[in-house]
Amino acid sequence: MSAFDELFAQHAATAYARQLALADLIGERDWQLDLTEGVATFGGDLRFPIQLLGTESHVDGSWLWAWANAVSNLPPQLLHLSEWMRSYGSSSSIPELTEPSFPLDRADGAHLALIASGLTGRCYYRGPYDGGAVFFHLENLPAEIVAPVSPERAFLVVGQVIGAFPLDHRITLLSFLDQQGWSVSDNTPALVVGTHPGGSEMRVEFDDQNRMARISGQVN
Structure with a gap:
């Protein structure tokens, strides 16, 4: 890269x-x-x-x-x-x-x-x-x-930016979560879990090519 x-x-x-x-x-x-x-x-x-x-x-x-x-x-x-x-x-x-x-x-x-x-x-x-x-x-x-975005918009941003540009999915996600004030409680080859200060959670699953395969979670 x-x-x-x-x-x-x-x-x-x-x-x-x-x-x-x-x-x-x-x-x-x-x-x-x-x-x-x-x-x-x-x-x-x-x-x-x-x-x-x-x-x-x-x-x-x-x-x-x-x-x-x-x-x-x-x-x-x-x-x-x-x-x-x-x-x-x-x-x-x-x-x-x-x-x-x-x-x-x-x-x-x-x-x-x-x-x-x-x-x-x-x-x-x-x-x-x-x-x-x-x-x-x-x-x-x-x-x-x-200002940092709401959890609802954070989910939207992650999905849209990955779809709009060819980029490294993991670097993009981890950088975004950090810049937006989320903590990362899990960071494995297959899964990244981010937690918002308000309690919302984002779970992002990765495939064997290190690409985002599925985004899920809950918004509080």
């Missing part, structure tokens, strides 16, 4: 949980991005400061980090996050975080944005435009957006 894949598995589920909470907040609102002011607005009532991450080009199928986008003359104050990710990638020897651009089939915006969310506690938004999409992270969100 590459360092990038391991990092993604460690942070995908908690970051995904934050994205679900953000979707609940934004709903069907339209979005607008003001690079001069450094803010994103959603509908007429939501407004958040932003940090730019990068862009996907659907013309050539590539990713471009915001710090490497010299052509667009982006405001330096909006590049702190992408530059921090570059520094993290350099210190952790993860080339996907340090190379200016690469094909999307190597790492797309969703993977990169989820990692950034997991590492920094932010949420991201994917803003589509003709020929591509811009990925930016939102700041000053309501506390409940980034």
Whole structure:
């Protein structure tokens, strides 16, 4: 497993949980991005400061980090996050975080944005435009957006993130339970049992390929 894949598995589920909470907040609102002011607005009532991450080009199928986008003359104050990710990638020897651009089939915006969310506690938004999409992270969100999720949603998140991305199931599950404040009372090749502080229990059975085969439990 590459360092990038391991990092993604460690942070995908908690970051995904934050994205679900953000979707609940934004709903069907339209979005607008003001690079001069450094803010994103959603509908007429939501407004958040932003940090730019990068862009996907659907013309050539590539990713471009915001710090490497010299052509667009982006405001330096909006590049702190992408530059921090570059520094993290350099210190952790993860080339996907340090190379200016690469094909999307190597790492797309969703993977990169989820990692950034997991590492920094932010949420991201994917803003589509003709020929591509811009990925930016939102700041000053309501506390409940980034708070640990309810046990009910934890079950939902685990099932959805495993279905949505190819990743290491065990690393993903154990990282998520730890980040969400669950204790692990059993961790064997065939079974992981997590217990929420409120008493809810999640039992995850694994097959001989170390993939999740069945999720069960109880919610209190």
